Amino acid sequence: MQTSVDEARILAELDLSRDRPFRLADHLGMVRAGSVLLFVIVWEIFGRHVNPLFLSYPTAIGRAFVQLVLSGELLRQASGSLAVYVVGLLASLAVGIPLGLLMGRYRLAEYLLDTFVYFLDATPRVALIPIILLWLGLGAPAKFAIVFLSGVFPVLMNTFSGVRAVSGGLVDIGRAYGAGEGKIFSKIMLPAAFPFVMAGVRLAVGRALIGIITAEMFTAVTGMGALLIRYSSAFATDKLFVPIILLAVLGVVLTDGVSRLQQRLAPWKETERAL
Amino acid sequence: MAAATDEQLIAELGLRRERPWSLYDHPNLIRAASVLVFLAAWEIYGRRTDPILLTYPTAVARAAVELVRSGELFRQLLVSLAALAAGFGASLALGVGLGLLMGRSRVAEAVLDPHINALYATPQVALTPLLMMWFGLGFSVKLVMIFLFAFFPILINTAGGVKNVSASMVEVGRAYLASDRQILFKVLFPAALPFIAAGVRIAVGRAVVGMIVAELFTAITGLGAMLTLYGNLFETAKMFVVIVVLGLLGLGLIRGVQVLERLLGRWKETERAAR
Secondary structure, eight states: OHHHHHHHHHHHHTTOOOSOOOOGGGOHHHHHHHHHHHHHHHHHHHHHHSOTTTOOOHHHHHHHHHHHHHTTHHHHHHHHHHHHHHHHHHHHHHHHHHHHHHHHHOHHHHHHHHHHHHHHHHSOGGGGHHHHHHHHOSSHHHHHHHHHHHHHHHHHHHHHHHHHHSOHHHHHHHHHTTOOHHHIIIIIIHHHHHHHHHHHHHHHHHHHHHHHHHHHHHHOSSSHHHHHHHHHHTTOHHHHHHHHHHHHHHHHHHHHHHHHHHHHHOTTOOOOOOO | OHHHHHHHHHHHHTOOSSOOOOGGGOHHHHHHHHHHHHHHHHHHHHHHSOTTTOOOHHHHHHHHHHHHHTTHHHHHHHHHHHHHHHHHHHHHHHHHHHHHHHHHOHHHHHHHHHHHHHHHHSOGGGGHHHHHHHHTTSHHHHHHHHHHHHHHHHHHHHHHHHHHSOHHHHHHHHHTTOOHHHIIIIIIHHHHHHHHHHHHHHHHHHHHHHHHHHHHHHOSSSHHHHHHHHHHTTOHHHHHHHHHHHHHHHHHHHHHHHHHHHHHTHHHHHHHHHO
């Protein structure tokens, strides 16, 4: 307490000032908030002047959101999409991780499968949507297949390269201590490759979301993607923005959730790898 | 004549220079066999199935010859590639430019990053209906979609790369009286290049997805439109031709970027080796 008074006195005597001149770089939070606020206000003012068929404005979107929530429409379609999404993603993990382990560990498996895996991984999955719809119809099985195919390759490829990156020394030590193949898989391979696997999961989460939305937009029967098509065909632009914003939030929540999970489950290694 | 003594020793000890023949030394043999078995099984199974649902390799080959002869495949491929090149070029120019700005100025970053993060998190396919409403069904909507798909990875990686440049490099530049421009082009940009290249690799794959999604929904020109057209006509063999072309395109682009990445990041490797 004493020192601070002294300091203040000395500073005053020497005519020094403690405050820095105002600089924008010191108030970045404010700049951020201001930027967002300005955008919303400009949108509101501009949007009210534009034909509502082409552009809506924030308050109209807010009203549409309340309306869609109250009618239960949004929740029904969103839960339908999410259920398929979760099941498809889990299936892609259940297939991608073991197959990746297998391909990384056994050269025979690698040579047998890698041509197909590389080719399918490079083929944009959205290109498969028309043919999957032809095979599986417009319902949940087709969506499931698309989510699965979108998710499985990032997981598979990352697990594969994760296992290959495991140093031979670790495996040799395991062998020297008499570990069997099962032990080597579960105690050495999987933990060492885990950060890679999680990086793959993070990619898969985003890709599968794109997959399911595209599929739903294409079939236009149920789900969030169908809502997008329905409202745009009806030129209900205010309602159209509601699923878009909701999907943005979902995207943030999902990627953020996986990053957190990654930090919690695999804190021993930070590997960033995007294939 | 050291080699002779080597040979003598080998002969004396009854050793052999050649390894016994092992399947693992010929991975391409295994690969070829695997692909051949797959194609044969597909051919046999495919011929017994309804041609509307599943086709078979020879039918796909016939369809490919037909599409190439009629010139349709090349015409549509060219349309798609033109859109891809224009959209990707735009996203590269803007992404790198804006990324340099955001990486350099904290105020610019604070102003832009809430919007950019929100847009990046939104699955861009969800914007398709809106963009179609705004830009119609022609070339411009494809351009915008490809741009939106490819822009964010480039921007975010460039900004991250610039922020990652060590401050001491900039300080040395300043000490030698480098101007802001020189610091930007001689210090920051080269240092950020490997990061930018990584962003480009992600962006290329996404640009192809954006192109296909735009073409699937506008369904007028391009490879995606061919998919929709032949899907509606139930010409499965022709759909497969397009899918294979898209797969090869994806594979080629990814390989191309990997080569580019190695070329651009070469100095980085030498820097590491010199230590």
